[in-house]
Amino acid sequence: MYRRLAWHNLRHNSKFYLPYLFTIMGTAAVFYIMTALASAGDLPAQLRYAYLSMFMTIGVFVVGLFTIIFLFYTNAFLMKRRKKELGLYNVLGMGKAHIGRVLAWETLYIGLAGIVGGIAFGMLFHRLVAMLVYKVIQFSVGFTFYICWSGILATVCLFGAVLLLNLIYNLLTMLRQSPVAMMREGSAGEKEPKTRWLLAILGVLCLGGGYAIALRTKNAIEALSLYFVAVFLVIIGTYCLFTAGSIALLKILKKNKRYYYQTQHFISVSGMLYRMKRNAVGLANICILSTMVLVMISGTLSLYLGTEDIAVRQTPADWVSILRYNPDEGDQPDFAALERRIAETAQSQGLEVTESQSFTGMERTFYVQGDQLQLKPSEQNGILTWDADVSCQFLSAADYTALTGVPVTLKPGELAVCDPEGLLPDQGQLVFNAFVSDPEPGETYTDGGVLDYVVTQRLTEIPNTGGWFPMVGASNVIGENHCCIVVDSFETMLDLFSRIYGAYGHTNNCGYLQWGLFTNLSGSRQEKLDAYLNTFGSFETSPDFTNTGSWEWFSTDSQQQGMAEYYSMNGGFFFLGVFLGILFLMATVLIIYYKQVSEGYEDRQRFQIMQKVGLERQQIRRSINGQLLAVFFLPLLAAAVHVAFDFRLMVQLLQLFCMDNVGLTTLCTLASFSVFTVFYVLVYRVTAKAYYKIVA
Amino acid sequence: MPLLEVTNLKKVYTTRFGGASVQALSDVSFSVEQGEYVAIMGESGSGKTTLLNILAALDRPTAGEVRLSGKDMEQIKERDLAAFRRENLGFVFQEFNLLDTFSVEDNILLPLVLQGRTYPQMAGALETIAKRLHISDLLKKYPYEISGGQKQRAAVARALITQPQILLADEPTGALDSKATDGLLQLFEEVNLMGQTILMVTHSVKAASHAGRVLFIKDGQVFHQLYRGGNSCEQFYTRIADSLTVLTTGGGD
Numbered sequence: 034m035y036r037r038l039a040w041h042n043l044r045h046n047s048k049f050y051l052p053y054l055f056t057i058m059g060t061a062a063v064f065y066i067m068t069a070l071a072s073a074g075d076l077p078a079q080l081r082y083a084y085l086s087m088f089m090t091i092g093v094f095v096v097g098l099f100t101i102i103f104l105f106y107t108n109a110f111l112m113k114r115r116k117k118e119l120g121l122y123n124v125l126g127m128g129k130a131h132i133g134r135v136l137a138w139e140t141l142y143i144g145l146a147g148i149v150g151g152i153a154f155g156m157l158f159h160r161l162v163a164m165l166v167y168k169v170i171q172f173s174v175g176f177t178f179y180i181c182w183s184g185i186l187a188t189v190c191l192f193g194a195v196l197l198l199n200l201i202y203n204l205l206t207m208l209r210q211s212p213v214a215m216m217r218e219g220s221a222g223e224k225e226p227k228t229r230w231l232l233a234i235l236g237v238l239c240l241g242g243g244y245a246i247a248l249r250t251k252n253a254i255e256a257l258s259l260y261f262v263a264v265f266l267v268i269i270g271t272y273c274l275f276t277a278g279s280i281a282l283l284k285i286l287k288k289n290k291r292y293y294y295q296t297q298h299f300i301s302v303s304g305m306l307y308r309m310k311r312n313a314v315g316l317a318n319i320c321i322l323s324t325m326v327l328v329m330i331s332g333t334l335s336l337y338l339g340t341e342d343i344a345v346r347q348t349p350a351d352w353v354s355i356l357r358y359n360p361d362e363g364d365q366p367d368f369a370a371l372e373r374r375i376a377e378t379a380q381s382q383g384l385e386v387t388e389s390q391s392f393t394g395m396e397r398t399f400y401v402q403g404d405q406l407q408l409k410p411s412e413q414n415g416i417l418t419w420d421a422d423v424s425c426q427f428l429s430a431a432d433y434t435a436l437t438g439v440p441v442t443l444k445p446g447e448l449a450v451c452d453p454e455g456l457l458p459d460q461g462q463l464v465f466n467a468f469v470s471d472p473e474p475g476e477t478y479t480d481g482g483v484l485d486y487v488v489t490q491r492l493t494e495i496p497n498t499g500g501w502f503p504m505v506g507a508s509n510v511i512g513e514n515h516c517c518i519v520v521d522s523f524e525t526m527l528d529l530f531s532r533i534y535g536a537y538g539h540t541n542n543c544g545y546l547q548w549g550l551f552t553n554l555s556g557s558r559q560e561k562l563d564a565y566l567n568t569f570g571s572f573e574t575s576p577d578f579t580n581t582g583s584w585e586w587f588s589t590d591s592q593q594q595g596m597a598e599y600y601s602m603n604g605g606f607f608f609l610g611v612f613l614g615i616l617f618l619m620a621t622v623l624i625i626y627y628k629q630v631s632e633g634y635e636d637r638q639r640f641q642i643m644q645k646v647g648l649e650r651q652q653i654r655r656s657i658n659g660q661l662l663a664v665f666f667l668p669l670l671a672a673a674v675h676v677a678f679d680f681r682l683m684v685q686l687l688q689l690f691c692m693d694n695v696g697l698t699t700l701c702t703l704a705s706f707s708v709f710t711v712f713y714v715l716v717y718r719v720t721a722k723a724y725y726k727i728v729a
Numbered sequence: 730m731p732l733l734e735v736t737n738l739k740k741v742y743t744t745r746f747g748g749a750s751v752q753a754l755s756d757v758s759f760s761v762e763q764g765e766y767v768a769i770m771g772e773s774g775s776g777k778t779t780l781l782n783i784l785a786a787l788d789r790p791t792a793g794e795v796r797l798s799g800k801d802m803e804q805i806k807e808r809d810l811a812a813f814r815r816e817n818l819g820f821v822f823q824e825f826n827l828l829d830t831f832s833v834e835d836n837i838l839l840p841l842v843l844q845g846r847t848y849p850q851m852a853g854a855l856e857t858i859a860k861r862l863h864i865s866d867l868l869k870k871y872p873y874e875i876s877g878g879q880k881q882r883a884a885v886a887r888a889l890i891t892q893p894q895i896l897l898a899d900e901p902t903g904a905l906d907s908k909a910t911d912g913l914l915q916l917f918e919e920v921n922l923m924g925q926t927i928l929m930v931t932h933s934v935k936a937a938s939h940a941g942r943v944l945f946i947k948d949g950q951v952f953h954q955l956y957r958g959g960n961s962c963e964q965f966y967t968r969i970a971d972s973l974t975v976l977t978t979g980g981g982d
């Protein structure tokens with residue numbers, strides 16, 4: 034009898050329980066797939082697989098947490114709607130214990146169907162998803178089907194526990210309330226919401242704070258450290274403003290009697306007041322979920338699409354070799370021999386060198402003090418002072434022209450600088466003051482003297498020198514306090530290096546000169562990657578560099594290897610972003626659907642009364658339409674504003690992943706937003722239909 | 730000329746899929762004079778609500794004519810109906826039909842707002858009517874905060890604030906306890922004494938005994954009518970009850 038009643042209830046309430054069932058199935062399927070991928074039994078343990086597993090593990094936690102929150106939310110909503118029905122059973126003489134039993138059966142039915150169905154769907158789509166992931170991370174291993182028992186166990190445990198907790202919550206709420214109170218809950222007139230000024234003000238402050246952070250962060254590191262603070266503030270602000278702020282605003286409108294007592298305003302202000310009270314939290318949820326979907330998808334999409342770019346910029350040629358040497362300590366690399374050795378290595382793998390280019394440079398920080406560039410800050414009365422510290426990349430005019438194609442002609446004493454922040458004086462002195470003024474016995478510090486310089490050319494092109502000049506190489510953007518200084522010749526650079534070497538006490542503390550070699554090869558991407566892995570890939574197979582003169586350090590990077598690495602990482606991000614995005618989208622749709630349907634039932638009665646009191650049908654329809662639209666598109670609008678403010682932060686965060694193509698990010702954001710809006714409107718259409726079917 | 734004139738009214742409900750059709754009213758004719766207080770009695774399902782809905786222009790008759798102040802309601806265009814309703818008719822329902830999103834004050838003002846009056850005008854009308862119906866201290870409350878009797882008073886205030894030509898009430902005491910019923914009937918009498926025409930549908934003898942005239946409706950027809958004349962409520966009550974006994978024990982066929 035309880036079982037029959039439970040079954041009857043579920044069917045009777047299918048408008049509400051079917052979506053609930055689908056939610057459980059959907060999240061269970063997603064959860065199973067994530068756990069299966071995280072433990073991917075069919076993959077060899079490789080570097081790239083490690084990323085995948087890490088991403089999927091993150092995914093498992095996010096999905097798990099989301100499931101818990103979302104199923105609680107949905108259940109609470111359903112329970113609220115059903116209180117009247119349950120109260121009626123109670124009044125009609127069914128004991129609470131019996132109702133409890135009915136609820137337990139309902140949970141059992143829903144749980145069984147949801148979890149079993151979810152795992153079945155998960156298994157079905159596991160293969161498809163896995164193949165998609167491999168494609169996205171450009172992973173060429175085929176997929177073999179397997180059943181992930183630990184995934185099944187985890188899914189059953191998590192969802193079983195959540196549903197059980199939901200049941201306990203439902204039983205407790207039922208026990209706490211008298212049947213009459215329960216019956217009243219569903220239909221009772223709503224108290225007019227009070228204005229909660231404190232909350233509204235808190236909301237404004239939080240949102241303002243979050244936005245201010247988003248607008249004021251200076252660089253990627255700051256953005257990273259403050260990102261979650263900003264997100265937290267914006268979330269709090271959104272909830273406060275949707276709940277308290279909207280009501281405060283409407284109340285102000287209502288207080289203005291001349292405004293309020295006009296036909297259009299009268300109905301819509303009071304209607305909105307009521308709607309906002311009922312739906313504010315739901316709307317805030319929709320807004321936040323939408324924002325998350327948008328940010329996740331646009332961020333990961335632009336990162337993914339930018340992958341190729343990033344790899345090419347970080348490793349501008351197929352093979353980029355870097356050598357460090359110190360000529361003042363007698364290092365004499367045989368550059369020609371090194372170049373030959375690299376070519377031979379390529380040939381040993383059946384590839385030809387198609388292009389080869391080398392250059393020499395060095396990196397040094399200078400402290401600007403007036404018109405002087407000094408190796409160390411000046412000291413006055415024991416206090417260190419300087420106007421700016423600039424990290425400078427030195428190149429010769431010939432190398433700069435070779436790298437950028439921009440002609441530069443300089444005479445000795447003349448400099449050309451690429452200095453976006455304008456930190457370097459146009460005319461001044463390079464001061465090579467000794468690093469220690471009173472050296473220990475045995476140490477020799479020589480003052481390198483002072484060189485006058487004139488900047489004769491201001492450059493805009495940043496040379497792409499590969500990864501060896503760290504700050505530039507990382508993102509190919511001269512970040513804060515960075516510049517490139519071009520000197521007239523290689524000899525001048527050697528002279529500058531000697532002066533620095535002396536100033537540093539003739540030790541290697543002064544750093545090295547760096548020689549770079551770009552090598553482009555014939556062959557496909559895979560062939561080039563294989564050639565690199567077969568030779569430089571491990572210590573044992575590494576080419577022999579004897580008889581190439583003397584040098585300190587030499588290393589070769591592969592563009593193809595970098596690309597594979599980036600694809601596996603950014604692809605993982607992208608996949609996670611899209612997958613979670615879809616999950617959140619599902620949640621958004623469900624919340625919207627519930628909102629529309631439950632509002633439909635509430636509005637139906639009001640609609641009829643208004644008609645009886647003398648409001649024209651069309652007038653009512655127009656007013657309800659307007660309110661519906663406002664309620665529906667408010668979250669989307671707020672999400673758009675959130676995303677707009679978040680954009681700067683996102684761009685800065687992407688720099689951490691070497692992605693700084695702002696144009697691409699803008700495009701991805703706009704595209705994500707457009708697609709999302711189309712989808713949102715579609716959902717509106719469908720759910721509005723459900724709504725009008727109920728109301729009409 | 731009578732204020733309200735109903736001739737040969739007929740209403741047939743046909744279900745959407747052409748199934749059985751129900752004849753709710755077959756041939757109803759009667760008239761109401763200015764200042765009268767008329768009760769219409771009949772069993773549940775006898776067509777009372779149908780009749781009142783047609784009078785209130787909430788529904789169209791299948792055949793027949795309704796004239797208010799000589800004006801044929803059939804001639805009013807669909808889009809003018811709502812305006813006609815709020816200018817000329819006041820309606821009180823069994824289930825109050827107060828909007829839970831509005832305070833009592835706003836519920837009462839609703840018809841005036843719909844008429845597009847200015848706020849000072851509304852405030853004046855509200856004060857007068859609230860005093861007359863003794864609900865001045867309820868105005869700021871919300872429907873869920875007040876009792877059934879108070880809700881019905883508010884509904885009456887809403888119906889009367891436009892100074893309608895006729896007040897239509899569909900079982901206004903149906904959802905009230907006996908004390909609230911007495912209060913409401915007394916209120917109707919007072920309002921009627923001040924000249925308000927009232928047409929009330931009811932199946933309660935007690936409610937009908939307060940009216941000046943009672944029409945009995947059965948099988949979709951006006952079957953019988955009683956004038957109060959000089960009777961007291963109690964006397965009239967007995968007469969109505971007697972008529973009803975006759976009606977139910979064999980009268981029809």
Ligand SMILES: Nc1ncnc2c1ncn2[C@@H]1O[C@H](COP(=O)(O)OP(=O)(O)O)[C@@H](O)[C@H]1O
Binds near residue numbers: 774
């Ligand atoms: N909208 C409708 N559609 C079909 N039949 C209706 C409708 N409204 C009322 N009826 C039928 O018309 C008859 C009269 O109903 P009603 O006027 O509500 O009676 P009363 O108010 O006297 O109880 C009943 O048999 C009822 O079933």
Ligand SMILES: [Mg+2]
Binds near residue numbers: 779
């Ligand atoms: Mg009725």
